Amino acid sequence: MLIRANKGAWRPQSTGVSIASRLWLAFALVLLCVVASLRPLAPALAEELPPPALVAHGYKMAGDASRVRLVLQFDGEPAANWFLLRGPHRLVIDLPDTRFSIEPEATEARGLVSDVRYGMISAGKGRLILSTEGPFAVEAFDILRNTSSPGYRLVADLVASTEAAFEAALADQVTTTGSTRSTPKGDRVVRSEGEASQPFTIVIDPGHGGIDSGARGTTGTLEKDITLTFAEELKSRLEEDTRFRVQLTRGEDVFLRLDERVRIARQHGANLFISVHADTIRYRSVRGATVYTVSDQASDAEAAALAARENLSDELAGLSVEDENHEVSDILMDLIRRETHAFSVRFARTLVGSLSDRVELIKNPHRYAGFRVLKAPDVPSVLLELGYLSNSEDEKQLLDAEWREKAIGSVVTAVRSFAGATAATGG
Ligand SMILES: [Zn+2]
Numbered sequence: 001m002l003i004r005a006n007k008g009a010w011r012p013q014s015t016g017v018s019i020a021s022r023l024w025l026a027f028a029l030v031l032l033c034v035v036a037s038l039r040p041l042a043p044a045l046a047e048e049l050p051p052p053a054l055v056a057h058g059y060k061m062a063g064d065a066s067r068v069r070l071v072l073q074f075d076g077e078p079a080a081n082w083f084l085l086r087g088p089h090r091l092v093i094d095l096p097d098t099r100f101s102i103e104p105e106a107t108e109a110r111g112l113v114s115d116v117r118y119g120m121i122s123a124g125k126g127r128l129i130l131s132t133e134g135p136f137a138v139e140a141f142d143i144l145r146n147t148s149s150p151g152y153r154l155v156a157d158l159v160a161s162t163e164a165a166f167e168a169a170l171a172d173q174v175t176t177t178g179s180t181r182s183t184p185k186g187d188r189v190v191r192s193e194g195e196a197s198q199p200f201t202i203v204i205d206p207g208h209g210g211i212d213s214g215a216r217g218t219t220g221t222l223e224k225d226i227t228l229t230f231a232e233e234l235k236s237r238l239e240e241d242t243r244f245r246v247q248l249t250r251g252e253d254v255f256l257r258l259d260e261r262v263r264i265a266r267q268h269g270a271n272l273f274i275s276v277h278a279d280t281i282r283y284r285s286v287r288g289a290t291v292y293t294v295s296d297q298a299s300d301a302e303a304a305a306l307a308a309r310e311n312l313s314d315e316l317a318g319l320s321v322e323d324e325n326h327e328v329s330d331i332l333m334d335l336i337r338r339e340t341h342a343f344s345v346r347f348a349r350t351l352v353g354s355l356s357d358r359v360e361l362i363k364n365p366h367r368y369a370g371f372r373v374l375k376a377p378d379v380p381s382v383l384l385e386l387g388y389l390s391n392s393e394d395e396k397q398l399l400d401a402e403w404r405e406k407a408i409g410s411v412v413t414a415v416r417s418f419a420g421a422t423a424a425t426g427g
Pocket of ligand 1: 207208214215223277278279310
């Protein structure tokens with residue numbers, strides 16, 4: 001609407017306001033829209049604030065058209081991952097929350113590197129992008145501890161290569177991501193000596209919270225309380241296995257936006273995301289657990305209705321929902337998404353199998369629909385409906401610690417099996 005009004009203002013008219021000042025007004029309005037759309041996700045709503053920003057400084061680039069070395073200093077150890085993009089050829093380096101203190105002259109085009117960009121791309125996530133004159137290979141990518149001064153440095157060596165080699169590297173990064181890391185080839189980052197291999201990270205998302213209570217049981221049980229209790233119990237059971245690192249999206253009764261839940265999973269580099277729910281259904285006799293994965297096409301009308309209800313969470317809390325398509329459409333991203341989806345489905349099947357040994361499941365217990373909370377492109381994600389609060393038997397079970405322990409045992413078994421399988425396939 002604003003844009004339309006601006007366009008009207010461009011028409012020369014014989015009013016007292018000059019065209020120049022109208023142009024300025026239009027410019028200011030457009031700028032306001034841009035600034036408003038760039039505002040970061042509300043971090044105050046997150047259960048935990050992201051760790052304090054690292055400072056990146058001392059950017060240096062040296063070399064020629066055949067090879068370039070990039071060195072970037074950090075005041076702390078950055079968890080950095082990289083991947084390649086084409087059109088133009090780019091090296092994308094993902095960084096944690098970073099404050100970039102970089103001299104503009106240092107990033108001027110040099111040799112192989114034609115353009116350098118950096119900045120925060122979302123709350124808690126920094127990014128550095130190097131575009132090149134042509135195809136290249138990443139010969140080295142290391143995070144090294146400085147010996148004579150405090151801090152760490154990122155050192156990357158790019159060498160000119162052929163189009164075929166670049167394409168092969170692109171294809172390779174797609175097939176080897178395993179979609180269990182936030183970016184492909186993260187394991188190529190050289191870690192400081194003595195550091196153990198990365199633990200398998202599970203982010204558990206207790207559905208609803210705060211102003212959004214979720215479903216209400218026949219005796220008044222609130223879904224947001226059931227999901228939090230279950231998530232906390234599941235977390236402590238999983239943590240008994242030292243190979244697992246477990247994070248909750250919320251550890252108390254607070255409201256979280258759906259995209260914030262997804263962001264927390266990605267921020268922690270989750271290998272698996274489990275959103276826990278206990279909704280109601282219009283058929284009171286329906287009971288049992290269900291495992292959902294994301295899909296544009298719903299498996300059935302009930303799954304579609306449930307996803308639609310869940311997706312309203314932000315609106316119900318009085319928040320405006322931003323356009324979801326801020327992810328740039330990219331062939332590589334699509335491939336990663338597809339592969340992630342295959343992993344989500346694999347885990348869902350494993351989970352259904354292990355739940356069926358111990359708890360009641362609904363008919364066709366693996367279902368799918370367009371849940372927004374399951375849309376991390378690179379984190380295998382499922383939504384676990386523990387049971388239906390609309391069914392009094394299910395409600396009783398959800399409140400029963402013994403039943404929860406059985407169900408949690410099944411989830412732990414499934415996670416172990418999934419983690420083992422992805423490790424075996426190099427994921
Ligand atoms: Zn729910």
